[in-house]
Amino acid sequence: MERPGARGAADRRHQDRSRPAPRGALRRRLRPTPPLRPHRPPHHRRGGLHAPPLPGPPGPRQLEDSGVLNPSLKSRGNSWGLHMPLVCPDGAVVAYAWKRQLAGQAGASAVDRTRLALKAFTDQKRRFFPHLEDDLLNHHGESGIAKRLCSSQVLPMSKELVEGKTLADILKNLEHEVPNIRILTYQRRDWSKRASLLSSSVDENHVDPSKEQNLHNWKKLRSASVDQIAVIELLMPSIFRAVVSLHLAGSVNPDAVAFFSPNEGGDYIHSRGISVHHVFRLVTEHADKALQYYLSVDPNNSLPLLLCWICSYQTLFAKVCSKCGRLLMMDKTLALLLPPVHRPYFLTSSVKGQSSDLTKAYHIGCSSEEI
Amino acid sequence: MHWQPNPGATLNSQILAEACACAEGLGGAKDGRWRTAMTFYRPMPRDSSAPPADVPRDFLGLALHDRPDTYFFILRAHRLVLHADASIQAIMEKLQSYKARVVFNFEGFQYKLGDFRLRVGKCVPSMAETLRGIMMEVEYLPLSSIEKSRQILEEFFDIWQEALAKKSLPGHFIHIESNFADYGLQDHYTSQHTAVQYATCMAQLMAAVRS
Numbered sequence: 001m002e003r004p005g006a007r008g009a010a011d012r013r014h015q016d017r018s019r020p021a022p023r024g025a026l027r028r029r030l031r032p033t034p035p036l037r038p039h040r041p042p043h044h045r046r047g048g049l050h051a052p053p054l055p056g057p058p059g060p061r062q063l064e065d066s067g068v069l070n071p072s073l074k075s076r077g078n079s080w081g082l083h084m085p086l087v088c089p090d091g092a093v094v095a096y097a098w099k100r101q102l103a104g105q106a107g108a109s110a111v112d113r114t115r116l117a118l119k120a121f122t123d124q125k126r127r128f129f130p131h132l133e134d135d136l137l138n139h140h141g142e143s144g145i146a147k148r149l150c151s152s153q154v155l156p157m158s159k160e161l162v163e164g165k166t167l168a169d170i171l172k173n174l175e176h177e178v179p180n181i182r183i184l185t186y187q188r189r190d191w192s193k194r195a196s197l198l199s200s201s202v203d204e205n206h207v208d209p210s211k212e213q214n215l216h217n218w219k220k221l222r223s224a225s226v227d228q229i230a231v232i233e234l235l236m237p238s239i240f241r242a243v244v245s246l247h248l249a250g251s252v253n254p255d256a257v258a259f260f261s262p263n264e265g266g267d268y269i270h271s272r273g274i275s276v277h278h279v280f281r282l283v284t285e286h287a288d289k290a291l292q293y294y295l296s297v298d299p300n301n302s303l304p305l306l307l308c309w310i311c312s313y314q315t316l317f318a319k320v321c322s323k324c325g326r327l328l329m330m331d332k333t334l335a336l337l338l339p340p341v342h343r344p345y346f347l348t349s350s351v352k353g354q355s356s357d358l359t360k361a362y363h364i365g366c367s368s369e370e371i
Numbered sequence: 372m373h374w375q376p377n378p379g380a381t382l383n384s385q386i387l388a389e390a391c392a393c394a395e396g397l398g399g400a401k402d403g404r405w406r407t408a409m410t411f412y413r414p415m416p417r418d419s420s421a422p423p424a425d426v427p428r429d430f431l432g433l434a435l436h437d438r439p440d441t442y443f444f445i446l447r448a449h450r451l452v453l454h455a456d457a458s459i460q461a462i463m464e465k466l467q468s469y470k471a472r473v474v475f476n477f478e479g480f481q482y483k484l485g486d487f488r489l490r491v492g493k494c495v496p497s498m499a500e501t502l503r504g505i506m507m508e509v510e511y512l513p514l515s516s517i518e519k520s521r522q523i524l525e526e527f528f529d530i531w532q533e534a535l536a537k538k539s540l541p542g543h544f545i546h547i548e549s550n551f552a553d554y555g556l557q558d559h560y561t562s563q564h565t566a567v568q569y570a571t572c573m574a575q576l577m578a579a580v581r582s
């Protein structure tokens with residue numbers, strides 16, 4: 001893996017052999033490189049040939065004070081003649097010794113180089129990102145940040161919504177709480193067949209869905225098949241059809257939701273599809289925000305919260321706006337006549353635990369910032 | 372909905388133009404022309420004697436704008452509606468059992484108002500130019516259930532009336548409910564429902580003009 005800097009260094013290797021080098025350092029002289037900054041990994045540096053000159057190289061004492069050259073590093077044995085971090089004869093500090101190693105064509109193997117690189121990155125991370133958990137292998141670097149963000153918003157856990165609830169439990173509870181809803185489940189590849197079937201039934205004849213329900217009634221699925229459920233269809237007869245997809249089949253992590261008219265059919269009917277009708281398009285946009293909100297605030301219970309919230313739309317064409325008292329209103333911005341398409345999704349704590357207020361409905365223009 | 376002129380007022384095309392302007396004012400985008408034809412049939416006896424009493428006299432045929440391949444028949448007195456392939460008209464010509472007495476054309480412009488589709492048109496006999504009536508058709512596209520869409524359509528009708536009232540026209544639109552259950556029709560809206568509504572509207576229109 002050649003880098004411009006390394007190449008430059010290799011060229012200069014021959015220039016100054018006579019000069020005595022400090023113990024353990026490579027016999028080479030490099031042009032001073034700019035000091036390392038936390039946000040710029042060294043392999044992005046255009047150092048070497050065109051690096052700007054430093055004000056002055058730090059001495060060993062300064063290196064010790066800054067924490068770069070600490071006793072634990074100094075006491076490490078030289079397994080292949082390299083210290084970590086390297087201090088060059090000119091005082092330049094290179095934290096990523098693998099770069100020098102490559103330049104110096106040391107006889108280290110790929111495994112050694114990888115180990116060295118990993119060590120270098122870990123040390124850098126510990127030094128410059130101390131608030132992150134020290135667990136590179138489990139990719140907790142990112143989730144550490146996410147946890148920090150979440151901790152400022154976490155609301156008390158509901159007693160009813162237990163962690164680790166299964167998909168089957170969630171669907172059963174939903175059926176119990178919302179008797180009008182029809183819940184159908186599909187494996188990922190079965191959904192496209194279903195969507196195409198819907199288009200053929202969009203005609204004068206109202207297809208009896210009970211036949212399909214028998215095929216996709218989640219209650220009749222064996223436990224092994226429940227693990228393959230990737231798409232949940234919530235059909236509120238004559239009102240809407242909502243499609244929710246799960247991130248991993250059989251899991252309780254929703255990753256997308258879309259609303260459609262019960263008359264719509266075709267390949268575009270899926271959890272990331274867009275309805276041809278304005279009203280359902282706008283409900284889908286609002287549902288995206290609700291989904292992101294539930295995932296960020298209460299990820300373990302995002303699915304039951306989302307499904308419950310979706311069911312509140314059974315009153316989409318009947319419930320008047322809680323602010324203006326009307327059902328149909330002209331939205332001035334969109335120039336469309338719409339029913340109240342917004343339902344609040346923000347969670348509030350109550351005696352029963354966390355829940356969204358599902359009793360209100362608002363037109364787009366009537367809904368406040370809090371919604 | 373049909374247009375009910377005020378007592379003493381006459382129908383004129385200006386009302387139609389104002390209704391179209393109102394649709395555009397609500398944000399409607401013109402979506403082309405439409406025409407639906409209604410035929411009044413009278414029975415043709417095989418011989419010169421009078422037709423038997425049980426032969427229906429109010430036999431209506433309807434060719435809907437958005438169903439060009441289908442022809443609808445309505446017997447209002449018997450509350451019957453049925454549909455057949457459009458070629459039935461040719462068959463009836465050959466059979467000569469029923470002859471077209473008069474044909475009325477409902478024609479005008481179609482508008483798209485978001486999720487609503489509006490058709491505003493006049494009713495003229497095919498062989499004359501006299502304006503027999505003005506009517507409009509409103510459809511809420513996302514829903515097919517009559518019950519579930521009732522509230523939305525009522526509110527739309529209120530908004531429409533409000534907008535039209537500003538123009539101070541000599542009359543107003545009236546919506547008369549059709550009794551679909553009498554015809555054996557279900558809650559799920561179909562073209563047969565439309566046919567029944569046209570028949571009802573026609574009857575109301577003629578009564579309005581006569582009075």
